[in-house]
Amino acid sequence: MAKSTVSALLDTLGPNDFVNIYRYSDTVSELHQCYTKILAQAVPETIRELKTAVWGSEVTGGAANLTGALTTAFEILHRYNRTGQGCQCNQAIAVVGAGGGTAGVKTVFRTWNWPHMPVRIFTYRVGGDAASGHDMKDMACTNKGFHVTINDHSEVRHKVLHLVEVLARPMVMYQTLHPVHWSPVYVGGRSSSLDDDGMGQLMTSVTVPIFDRRNHTQREANLLGVVGTDVPVDQIKKLVPPYKLGVNGYSFMVDNNGHVLYHPDLRPLHTNEEYTETLRPLYSSVDITDVELLVDSDENSRVNLTSLLLDLRHDMIEQREGETEMGVKVAYEGMRRVGTRRQRYFYGPVEGTPYSLAAVLPDGYGMYELQAEQEIKHSPINVTEYFKGDNWKIHPDWVYCEYASTSDQTFSSPEEQLLHFLSRSGRPGWKWMSLRPRALTLHNAHKKQDRDSYYCDKTLVQSLVRDAMVIKELDAHIGHASHHTQQGRFHKFVVTLSFIATRSGLLKWTENVNTSRTADSSEPHFSEKYARAFDSEWYRRAVEHHSIEPESFVFSVPFRDGSEPEDFSGKPTLVLATHAVFVESRGHRAPAAVVGLHFQLDSLARHFLNVTSTCTAGSVCKKTCAGDELDCYILDDNGFIILSEDVSQTGRFFGQVDGTIMDSLVQDRIYKKVTVHDHQGRCPDSRSPFSGASNKLTPMKPLAWLGSYFTNLLTIWYPLLETIHARAHPHAQEELDYEDYETEDMEHEEDVDRDRGTYEIIIDGLGGSEKHEPPLSPGPPREPPREAARSAAVRPCDTSAELFTLQSTRLNAAQPLKGKLTNCHNSGCERPFSVQKIPHSNLILLVVDTLCPCGAKRLDVRAREAGGGRSACRRHPRALPRRRPRACVSYHPEEIEIQSCGRGGRTEPTIFVFSVIVLRILLKFAT
Structure with a gap:
């Protein structure tokens, strides 16, 4: 007891x-x-x-x-x-x-x-x-x-x-x-978003005390209770519309203890019950230093944080205004990919609360936005004509227009809600109502004009209409007879679906192969999977990659680690190719959209083998990728296999297949190793981190090339759009559904x-x-x-992963970089290999000689528990100011x-x- x-x-x-x-x-x-x-x-x-x-x-x-x-x-x-x-x-x-x-x-x-x-x-x-x-x-x-x-x-x-x-x-x-009290963040009731996925939402409670003012015969001091409400964090995030921050921009809030109220890397919601029961309390005390990972911080210990991040944290907990700039690591796809970039931080206090708000923008393209809108109210054309058909979606979490929560109006989808307001906008007497209505009081909540009050984000809606109008014009242009050759290329590469996602949250697609959804299909349609296209990793990666190679496409395939059950469904593996469209004005460029397509890997593999199995005109070659002497791979910018002669290797990290060669690529600075720490990690109690043999390598020497056949694929797309600027955040309800x-x-x-x-x-x-x-x-x-x-x-734990990113400046499309492994076998044989950049892509061609049996070292990109575990003893030495x-x-x-x-x-x-x-x-x- x-x-x-x-x-x-x-x-x-x-x-x-x-x-x-x-x-x-x-x-x-x-x-x-x-x-x-x-x-x-x-x-x-x-x-x-x-x-x-x-x-x-x-x-x-x-x-x-x-x-x-x-x-x-x-x-x-x-x-x-x-x-x-x-x-x-x-x-x-x-x-x-x-x-x-x-x-x-x-x-x-x-x-x-x-x-x-x-x-x-x-x-x-x-x-x-x-x-x-x-x-x-x-x-x-x-x-x-x-x-x-x-x-x-x-x-x-x-x-x-x-x-x-x-x-x-x-x-x-x-x-x-x-005093007004704001509680730490917790998981409450389900979101009221039209696209609700059934998971809980982040909440905070705000309360004030009520005192007993009566006089008593005997001196007492009684507290009668509190008055307060539970506030969905999504309602707070709505006040910082994401479209105004742009792609790869974000906001976050920090309290007086340095803990985040919300942040894009705060990960509290897990569907697995065992995660929920064990980890639930910890997300309320995630420090800002846990989620902003600096490129120049100590790679082995999170305690040695750089002064820039600590200065930012100190200013925010003290509720000061300011700005700073830092280089950070950005992890993608469940910490399997990594990138680095410089970011600008602008921060200031939220008056009357213990919080400070920060807006974060990527340096360079993030500092500019495309302002292109289509006037609606006096338009001679019914703007709903731009939204015909069922091959489009809008971002389900952004607020284009919405009625007050007390309204009787209901909609089955965000698209239906948008069309309703677009229809209203063409009627006489339409007003944008771009200022949010004040909270209703009890005595007037029954009035219909109050219940049916609404809010519309004029900038976002008119930007959306502008994007839809440009896309419709583009569709008409592509449909012209002179573009039949482009259609031939679609069939050549077996393009199943092409799409465009814009800065206003619009996603529109065209299915080139019948991929209709059936009742027994377990795979969600592309439009269902990527309704939030602006937030998707392929959108963010495409925009980020544009700053490295403006003319290139970013290719990716589904991730595999070798443990997946064999697929007997017969469904072809699809390659996703994306390209960011920027608009330039007066020497400044801003992202407007991302275009892309899905095409079958088999078609790419056939072309790959055709190109790499023949000799160039007038040359004599003894070895090709079709022979047993060479292994040929196409790797992406994070070291994942897009193509190889063994189809089962597609989507796997190359270091799992041949860690010895991968190590040599790192030593020669073709790939850079980046260690990423996750301070919100989850570990099973039975720990089994991988290990691999370690062979000493020497840098490289000779072989092959790959031409520019990708150019055929890339020329499918045309310059597009004149738009950027718009978005806002989630609907949410104020359900009193608490979790302790x-x-x-x-x-x-x-x-x-x-x-x-x-x-x-x-x-x-x-x-x-x-x-x-x-x-x-x-x-x-x-x-x-x-x-x-x-x-x-x-159990909660700190994890780390060793990820890899391509150093494009080390390679060029004209000449391969050659190397060889020596002393890796007792026979004294050598193992040459060759690396070459594939033009207009995030890919490289790697050709490896197979005749010398070097050691089979294995590398992995999966997260492992960091040394020392996560315990109070580790946490205390890094106690930070508050x-x-x-x-x-x-x-x-x-x-x-x-x-x-x-x-x-x-x-x-x-x-x-x-x-x-x-x-x-x-x-x-x-x-």
Whole structure:
């Protein structure tokens, strides 16, 4: 029961609090070995570590040395006060045990706490006799605390919460301060987006306290409750429309602790239940340094962060305005691909909140936008004519036009909603209403004109219409008889689908081969898979690659790692080729769209073998790719195999096939190795990181080439569009469907009641629990998951992956770069190879001699657990600066008049559980 009490006390804490737990008998020692003479920030990860330590601890014998424990606690709190660490506000020591060992405690109080009593003492008697209970109550009452006796598991939760109730007294007594509190991010109800995928959405709660202002015969300070609401984070993100940030631009928000409210690399939502149960609490304390990965930071340790990122973090937690520029690593496709780029950061405070907002733009193309709109209101043409057919979609998360949430209007799809508003825009009296309507009040919510109020983003909608108009003109141009030769090329390469995705969120496609969807088809259609085309990785990669090679296409195939079951469906593997379209004006270029196509890999393979199996005119060659002497590969810019003579290798990382050659390509700077760290990783309990043999290599020498046959494929497309600028973010609903951060999924063990250990908790600050669900009637507290319980699922961990990126400047299309491996076999043979850039693409041709049997080293791009694991011991040394909440009320001169300081019997649970929910939220502003 003592363990349950300590666990419940930990549940009252939040990221604005600092805590440590000491176990005392005849000696005093930290319960967790990582927290020696310190107070740890009470983020969910720390709470989990401490709970695991509590439930894994053993009862020790010996006399209770409470005097020594209190002295240790006061010394730590005094040191934190003197040095300005911690919260610098409320301070408390909670003593949990059966009593005893109280002799000499008054001397400790006189030395450290009397007469001003800056530290409150809370005592929780678990077992013991009445005399020891009296001594414990006296400790609490003479130090502005509270005492309770816990006789049953059902009492633990609501009696523990007296601590929070007492800490709120000074604020209640002043009556004037009603701080607004924003909770850390959590996963709440389903999104109300028209394209809702059924997953939960990120939420935050905003609340203010309600005080009891009545006069009582006996002095009291009661908190009546809170008023507040739950805010979908998507509603906040809507205020920073993504289309205004452009492709590869993004925004994020950071609170006073440096934790992100949202960020494109914040990954909290997992469909797998085992992930949810084990990892759910951790996303509420993801630091900005966990998600912004600098190219020049130390590759082996995340502790040695560069000053640029730390300066950005410091300015944002202090809510300053500013801007900076940094080079970052950008991971794609589940951390299988990587790129690097320079980004510009613009940041400033969000007034009235603990947050700062940052807008991030890629340097170069990200600093310009295409402004091209088509006027709608006075257009002589019905603009809905540009949206005929069913071969188009718009971004389902962007707000083009929408009615107020109280409207009776419903739509089955974003496209239907758009057409509805486009039709309205052509009628007399149309107004754009580009300012969002204010929240409806209760007395006018029933009025139809208020319920049917709407919002339209004029810039986004008119940009969308402009894009649709240009695409229609392009379709008419391509359909002209003079373009029949282009159609021949489509059939030559077996192009199944061609498409265009624009900066306004429009996706339009043409199916050149019958790929109609059937009821039993498990593969989603291209348009369903990429409705959010602007956010897709192929769109982002195409725009990024344009800055390297403006005339090139980016080719990719589905990823494989060799563990997939054999495919007997007979469906052809498709190659995705994309190309970014930029518009230039006055020497500046901005991305307007990405065009692309799907074509069958088999057709590409046939052309590849035809080209590489014949000699060029007038030359004599003894070896070709058709023979057994050579292995020929087409690799992409991240080292993945697009084509080889073995079809099963398509989509695999080349290092898995021949790590020895891949190593040599890295040594000769054709590929660059980039280590990417993931601080939100998930690891199975059974760890089996790969390993590979390591053969020493020497750089290269001789062979082959590949021509420019890709040019035929690339000339299918024409210059397009005159557009860029537009987008906005998700619909969301405000469902009160909460998920508790800390899931207690272990059944209560019968022997817990007999385990009456003695603990002391030091608490600096005392914010609130990070739970956001209405309290249930208190029942027996369940034991939180122990470390051993995690083995059945996954656990949080730091992972890293060694990824590769092509260094195009090392290669050219005219001459191959040749090399050879030596001393890789006892026969003394050599293994020559040749590398050549394929024009107008992100691909290279690699030809390897097979006659010399060199060692079969294997490399992998899959993430592995980083050395040292992820634990509190690793986290603490990188403790980063934070800003205390603005308001702090920890003292009122008349509080001494309040007589209530403890009770031993049962209390009515409903009242206290409700009061605690209030205090939990309120007290964050007193920390």
